[in-house]
Amino acid sequence: MISILFLCSDLHKMNMNSVCVSLFSKRHLEKFCNCKKFLSAKAYIFDKQFDNFPKATDFKLVEEELGPIKDGEFLTEAVYLSVDPYMRAYAPRLKTGKTFLGSQVARILESKNDKFPVGKHVVGEFGWRTHTISNGKPSPTGVPQAWVLPDFGDLPVSLALGVLGMPGNTAYFGFLELCQPKKGEMVFVTGAAGAVGSLVGQIAKIKGCKVVGIAGSDEKGKWLTDELGFDHFINYKSDDLVQKIRECAPNGIDCYFDNVGGEISSKIMFNMNTFGRISVCGAISGYNENKPPKATLVQYPITMNQLRMEGFIVHRWLDRWFEGIEQNRKWIQEGKLKYRETVTHGFENMFNAFADMLKGGNIGKALVKV
Ligand SMILES: NC(=O)C1=CN([C@@H]2O[C@H](COP(=O)(O)OP(=O)(O)OC[C@H]3O[C@@H](n4cnc5c(N)ncnc54)[C@H](OP(=O)(O)O)[C@@H]3O)[C@@H](O)[C@H]2O)C=CC1
Numbered sequence: 001m002i003s004i005l006f007l008c009s010d011l012h013k014m015n016m017n018s019v020c021v022s023l024f025s026k027r028h029l030e031k032f033c034n035c036k037k038f039l040s041a042k043a044y045i046f047d048k049q050f051d052n053f054p055k056a057t058d059f060k061l062v063e064e065e066l067g068p069i070k071d072g073e074f075l076t077e078a079v080y081l082s083v084d085p086y087m088r089a090y091a092p093r094l095k096t097g098k099t100f101l102g103s104q105v106a107r108i109l110e111s112k113n114d115k116f117p118v119g120k121h122v123v124g125e126f127g128w129r130t131h132t133i134s135n136g137k138p139s140p141t142g143v144p145q146a147w148v149l150p151d152f153g154d155l156p157v158s159l160a161l162g163v164l165g166m167p168g169n170t171a172y173f174g175f176l177e178l179c180q181p182k183k184g185e186m187v188f189v190t191g192a193a194g195a196v197g198s199l200v201g202q203i204a205k206i207k208g209c210k211v212v213g214i215a216g217s218d219e220k221g222k223w224l225t226d227e228l229g230f231d232h233f234i235n236y237k238s239d240d241l242v243q244k245i246r247e248c249a250p251n252g253i254d255c256y257f258d259n260v261g262g263e264i265s266s267k268i269m270f271n272m273n274t275f276g277r278i279s280v281c282g283a284i285s286g287y288n289e290n291k292p293p294k295a296t297l298v299q300y301p302i303t304m305n306q307l308r309m310e311g312f313i314v315h316r317w318l319d320r321w322f323e324g325i326e327q328n329r330k331w332i333q334e335g336k337l338k339y340r341e342t343v344t345h346g347f348e349n350m351f352n353a354f355a356d357m358l359k360g361g362n363i364g365k366a367l368v369k370v
């Protein structure tokens with residue numbers, strides 16, 4: 001015998017309170033009154049603004065009971081949650097007291113919206129939570145709150161948070177559109193063993209470029225050169241960066257895909273060729289600092305070498321979203337694009353996975369399997 005909270009429409013018809021707390025077993029109660037039990041969602045509430053590196057106590061884990069879905073809505077259950085650096089970068093803009101931000105791959109359990117049929121998987125901007133009721137409408141900035149996964153064939157649905165989703169499109173559009181790489185050119189990428197960087201380097205190889213990846217461990221470097229086909233690897237934690245840059249690129253650098261910012265990026269820019277192109281994707285080296293770190297002025301090489309440096313947010317290419325996914329899927333099928341995932345198990349380990357990713361503990365895409 002267990003005690004459960006039921007919203008009971010049949011009891012309601014019998015003029016009894018619509019919310020009944022029962023000491024019947026669940027099975028007896030369901031049989032007796034055809035009750036519908038509403039799911040509880042677990043959610044991480046952003047409780048305190050981060051002070052430098054995030055702490056577990058900056059979050060509160062709560063349970064919220066979900067009501068019935070209305071016309072136009074659907075109910076989902078999270079399968080994979082994404083763990084991304086932007087969660088740290090955007091945190092100062094977020095209000096506390098709300099579910100922490102993030103994307104997830106979720107399965108549709110119930111639906112009153114034809115565009116989101118039961119059984120399909122969606123990528124939803126639902127935050128750190130297990131169950132969600134959504135209407136799938138775009139946010140005021142035009143970003144869809146949910147999109148149904150296209151057919152991935154045999155590939156796992158988790159890829160919709162990585163190579164076949166936002167990070168994949170970041171690499172595809174952010175690199176090709178802003179760097180405009182040409183065959184034979186020298187490309188540098190930082191954060192090279194992460195979700196985005198590992199794809200940028202491989203796309204550069206597909207386009208016939210020479211590629212140098214910069215990352216923070218030799219294990220990552222081995223993966224980049226031995227498995228992904230990068231030409232060289234630099235360990236920014238243990239190598240003499242300037243000396244290694246000159247060794248790897250004696251004729252200078254044509255394209256730089258910048259994931260990290262700071263002094264590493266300044267040193268790379270001082271070694272770029274005339275009319276070189278820099279795609280600024282992020283600045284992960286500063287995300288955990290309350291005050292942005294200082295780095296050597298980059299205006300000298302930008303001016304003297306007439307470099308073009310442009311930042312982007314991947315949603316710039318929302319109108320071409322499925323083109324990026326389809327191209328990356330084809331490259332995977334052709335064996336030209338490889339991916340890796342670092343998966344943490346259990347919703348209760350969200351914070352651990354987040355902290356680990358911020359310390360560079362992941363290779364490829366960081367995810368939590370619920
Ligand atoms: N503009 C846009 O639209 C988007 C931007 N981004 C940005 O792209 C970047 C990469 O994201 P993503 O690939 O998902 O992240 P990942 O966490 O997968 O990879 C980033 C890697 O950066 C490295 N890193 C961490 N701290 C430092 C540091 N201080 N100096 C140098 N390297 C560091 C880490 O590995 P290690 O230190 O071991 O090398 C880490 O694995 C981020 O800056 C993110 O904000 C991502 C998506 C969209």
Ligand SMILES: CCCCCC(=O)/C=C/[C@H]1[C@H](O)CC(=O)[C@@H]1CCCCCCC(=O)O
Nearest residue numbers: 085086089090093166281282283313314315
């Ligand atoms: C210097 C900070 C750069 C951060 C770059 C970055 O990682 C951007 C990531 C975005 C990506 O292009 C698509 C996204 O979903 C990420 C942004 C999500 C922002 C949510 C903001 C919510 C809010 O302001 O309320």
